[in-house]
Amino acid sequence: MWVCLFHSASDAHLTCVCMFLFTDVYVTCVFSEDCVMPCSFMPGSEEVIHWLKPVADLTVHSYYYSTDQLQQQSLHYRRRTALFNDQIHKGNASLLLNAITLQDQGRYKCYTSTVKGNKESFINISVEAPVHLVNIQLSDDIITCSSKDIYPEPKLTWSTNLPSDMPLDPGTIQTSTKVDDRGLYDITSTKQFSRDRTNICTVTSGTRGETGTLRQQDPVQCSPSSEVSIPCRIPQSDLLTFNLTWRFNQIVNILTATYTKGTPQMYINDQWKEQVQDMSESGSLQLHRLTVIHQGSYSCELYTSRDTHLFLTYLEITPDKLSAGTIVAVVFVVTIAAVATAAGVYMYLKKRGREDTLEGEGISDNEVNHLNKPLNKRGEERKTEGQQVAQGDAVTENGE
Ligand SMILES: *[C@@H]1O[C@H](CO)[C@@H](O)[C@H](O)[C@H]1NC(C)=O
Ligand SMILES: *[C@@H]1O[C@H](CO)[C@@H](O)[C@H](O)[C@H]1NC(C)=O
Ligand SMILES: *[C@@H]1O[C@H](CO)[C@@H](O)[C@H](O)[C@H]1NC(C)=O
Numbered sequence: 001m002w003v004c005l006f007h008s009a010s011d012a013h014l015t016c017v018c019m020f021l022f023t024d025v026y027v028t029c030v031f032s033e034d035c036v037m038p039c040s041f042m043p044g045s046e047e048v049i050h051w052l053k054p055v056a057d058l059t060v061h062s063y064y065y066s067t068d069q070l071q072q073q074s075l076h077y078r079r080r081t082a083l084f085n086d087q088i089h090k091g092n093a094s095l096l097l098n099a100i101t102l103q104d105q106g107r108y109k110c111y112t113s114t115v116k117g118n119k120e121s122f123i124n125i126s127v128e129a130p131v132h133l134v135n136i137q138l139s140d141d142i143i144t145c146s147s148k149d150i151y152p153e154p155k156l157t158w159s160t161n162l163p164s165d166m167p168l169d170p171g172t173i174q175t176s177t178k179v180d181d182r183g184l185y186d187i188t189s190t191k192q193f194s195r196d197r198t199n200i201c202t203v204t205s206g207t208r209g210e211t212g213t214l215r216q217q218d219p220v221q222c223s224p225s226s227e228v229s230i231p232c233r234i235p236q237s238d239l240l241t242f243n244l245t246w247r248f249n250q251i252v253n254i255l256t257a258t259y260t261k262g263t264p265q266m267y268i269n270d271q272w273k274e275q276v277q278d279m280s281e282s283g284s285l286q287l288h289r290l291t292v293i294h295q296g297s298y299s300c301e302l303y304t305s306r307d308t309h310l311f312l313t314y315l316e317i318t319p320d321k322l323s324a325g326t327i328v329a330v331v332f333v334v335t336i337a338a339v340a341t342a343a344g345v346y347m348y349l350k351k352r353g354r355e356d357t358l359e360g361e362g363i364s365d366n367e368v369n370h371l372n373k374p375l376n377k378r379g380e381e382r383k384t385e386g387q388q389v390a391q392g393d394a395v396t397e398n399g400e
Helices: 085-090 324-360 367-372 378-399
Strands: 004-010 014-020 024-031 035-037 048-053 058-064 081-085 095-097 104-114 117-127 135-139 142-150 155-160 174-179 187-190 197-205 208-216 220-222 227-232 242-248 252-260 263-268 276-279 285-286 296-304 307-317
Touching: 004 081, 035 117, 048 378, 058 095, 135 208, 135 242, 135 307, 142 155, 142 197, 155 187, 187 197, 220 227, 220 252, 227 307, 252 276, 263 276
Parallel strands: 024 117, 208 307, 220 307
Antiparallel strands: 004 014, 035 095, 048 058, 048 104, 081 095, 104 117, 135 142, 142 187, 155 197, 174 187, 197 208, 227 285, 242 252, 242 296, 252 263, 276 285, 296 307
């Protein structure tokens, strides 16, 4: 097949480089996005352009008499095509196709004709729906990795941060793929969680791939009255633009931050406004005013254009049974109180013994009154003691 490529040196001078090509022009379009199918011809008046899909016998777009001619256009391309009208006189017959679907794949013919002659060229379109998000979750020690809306058929592999780890026994992994009515693949895989490792799931399709990582961090403890910081690890490299989400028990959204060139824009869920104090530069979540209902798993999820990172931390809220220092202090106070009480009881009994002795000498004539006094009438009690002291003095005086 002969193909001519035009090089426009200036409007007045055009050079034509002709060569024999065995191959079509290959273009990869992205699913659901717009795509330009390239085509060019030697400029000349009375342009005729036909875009066709010969295998399926479809008319994609036609142009003649200086205008689009869409009477014959196939239904599949209705309202999805456009030529670059201001470029046609320069020999540009490229076609813009909107909202690419998998049915758009295949070989297209671009036929052009002017007063100077005609030309056919072929463009082979392939469509990709790249992996754009790897979702990773942990439940009952089973880790699930999934990704949706992928084309061509994806592959999923598991690994850890330790390259020396043996490849996982395939028997412990369960992977399944599904195709939806648009022809896109969903892939899901589960395996046993490796507690002391970073669990890495890689989903690839075509030449591109994304990873999801999950790591369980050491548990954090705090009391309801204290502040606590739950760590996250924003990796340093290529991460100026990314999203971060903190979740409770992997479901409830606490906050979302969108980082653009390193500057965060933060949205806190209304139900957590009371508890969220701040988020540090490293992404760590600072909480306060917690109650036992806030005990659970906190996940920091980082979404970059290429990877998903999930850090899980269990927060244990321990009311009153606080730090070792506090326990020592509490034990100390309780001991002091016990000693003081014992001393008080001892003093009382001693005094009481002395009182009984005095009463036994028949000096007090209000013994019945004393026994009838309610215990909580401390003033009365003291007055009685005072009287008894006075009486005691009297006894001493009497004794002299
Ligand atoms: C035709 O014009 C469009 C829009 O300006 C441009 O994107 C495309 O590269 C051009 N194609 C050729 C073959 O010059
Ligand atoms: C289009 O190109 C793909 C490779 O990208 C190839 O598999 C396919 O057969 C080509 N289709 C046609 C109709 O040439
Ligand atoms: C971050 O979130 C915004 C808004 O939800 C979204 O448009 C964008 O694609 C996200 N960026 C990344 C890297 O996930």
